[in-house]
Amino acid sequence: xxxxxxxxxxxxxxxxxxxxxxxxxxxxxxxxxxxxxxxxxxxxxxxxxxxxxxxxxxxxxxxxxxxxxxxxxxxxxxxxxxxxxxxxxxxxxxxxxxxxxxxxxxxxxxxxxxxxxxxxxxxxxxxxxxxxxxxxxxxxxxxxxxxxxxxxxxxxxxxxxxxxxxxxxxxxxxxxxxxxxxxxxxxxxxxxxxxxxxxxxxxxxxxxxxxxxxxxxxxxxxxxxxxxxxxxxxxxxxxxxxxxxxxxxxxxxxxxxxxxxxxxxxxxxxxxxxxxxxxx
Numbered sequence: 001x002x003x004x005x006x007x008x009x010x011x012x013x014x015x016x017x018x019x020x021x022x023x024x025x026x027x028x029x030x031x032x033x034x035x036x037x038x039x040x041x042x043x044x045x046x047x048x049x050x051x052x053x054x055x056x057x058x059x060x061x062x063x064x065x066x067x068x069x070x071x072x073x074x075x076x077x078x079x080x081x082x083x084x085x086x087x088x089x090x091x092x093x094x095x096x097x098x099x100x101x102x103x104x105x106x107x108x109x110x111x112x113x114x115x116x117x118x119x120x121x122x123x124x125x126x127x128x129x130x131x132x133x134x135x136x137x138x139x140x141x142x143x144x145x146x147x148x149x150x151x152x153x154x155x156x157x158x159x160x161x162x163x164x165x166x167x168x169x170x171x172x173x174x175x176x177x178x179x180x181x182x183x184x185x186x187x188x189x190x191x192x193x194x195x196x197x198x199x200x201x202x203x204x205x206x207x208x209x210x211x212x213x214x215x216x217x218x219x220x221x222x223x224x225x226x227x228x229x230x231x232x233x234x235x236x237x238x239x240x241x242x243x244x245x246x247x248x249x250x251x252x253x254x255x256x257x258x259x260x261x262x263x264x265x266x267x268x269x270x271x272x273x274x275x276x277x278x279x280x
Contacts, residue, residue, distance in 0.1 A: 004114075004138040008086040012130050013051075016212075017044055020051045029057045034068035045214040089135035095252040101125050103252035104198070104273055105132035108170070111259040112136040116166045117159045120144070121152030123172040125198035125275055150178025153195070157182050160191040166263060169195045173235060180238060186268035187243030193269075194262040195239070196255075200275045201229040239270035246270035 003009070014020050017040040024030070030037070030052050037058050038051045052058065062071035076083065092109035095102075105128035112118075114137035121144055122129060133139070142155055153176065156169035176197055186193045236246035246269070249255040255273055262269040 001141050002138065003133060003141050004136050005088050005091070006086055007138065009089055009134040013038055015041075017041070017047050017049075017051060021048065024052050024056070027052060027056045029059060031059045031061050033062045033072060034064060034066070036064070042209065042213055044212055091135045092132055094256055097252055099250060099252050099255060099273060099275060101275065102128050104255065104275065105129045107252050107255045107259065108168070108196070109133045109136045111256055111263070112139060112168070113166065113263050114138055116140075116168050116263075117142065117163060119152050119156040119159055119167055119169045121150075121155075121172060121175050122170040122198050123175060125172055125200055126170055129170065149175050152176075153179045153182035156193050156195070157185050157189075157191065160186070160193050161189065166192045166194065169193055171195060171197050173197055173199045173201065173233065176235070177233075180242065183239055183242035183244050183268070183270065190267045192266060194259065195244070195268070195270045196259075197235050197239075197270065197272045198275060199233070199235060199272050201227065201232065235272045236270065239272075244268045244270045246272065248272045248274060250274045 011023070014023060020038065020040075024038075040047060040049045040051060043049065061075065062068045075081075092106055094110045095106040097103065104125070108129060109132040112133065116137075117140045118133070119142045120126060120129065133141075142159060144151055152169055152171045156167045159165075160167045183195070185191075186195075236248055239246040245267075247258050249258050249271055255271065258269075258271045262271065
């Protein structure tokens, strides 16, 4: 989807079903444009799988395969709606100090050049990115719709090959381990891809889901299965071994510097953004 200054910034349906149900609870009608009716990812105890209210009227205006833009234009014309300019979101500012999920999002948003394609598989560590980048220069966002892990780096490769534009891959460390060979392809093809590995040394999304599906309290053996710190991962060494120059950022200032350097340098680069451990 197109995003950034001058682009409509729609509210994003929250990943957690309980919050999504609350977002949609007052709807009388739900119009689907190039989308299916929203449902929960898993069978959560005491949480409905259907996220819209039972009494909500669901209208499939433009099913998958239909020209969504044309359908929306026809709808606007039918109602005589005017096409007002989208309000500009506030421009992001450069952060400083500790590297947290908030300062990471601000660093990405404030340094983003125009026309970059973002391949987003940041998961739990990227919770603030969608809101922060609303005021960034115009860009495109490719994001996971749920149900898979490891799509981010291959999607970044495809986007770079298909567009010839700079791609920013925001990749959680656990997800990165599913498809690290994509780094070698980036090096081999000299692709303009900036990879930011969001390193919290944990499969935090799986820890969260284990709790939410009613699996109960995890014992030491179960917790250890979802930790990535024994032995600790050296993500920069992994990237360098695949032929991609790499650097470690432990503060917001270091991340800003690394991002700017990457955008100014042809070819791929890798930045490990070292965040607090776990669900930070």
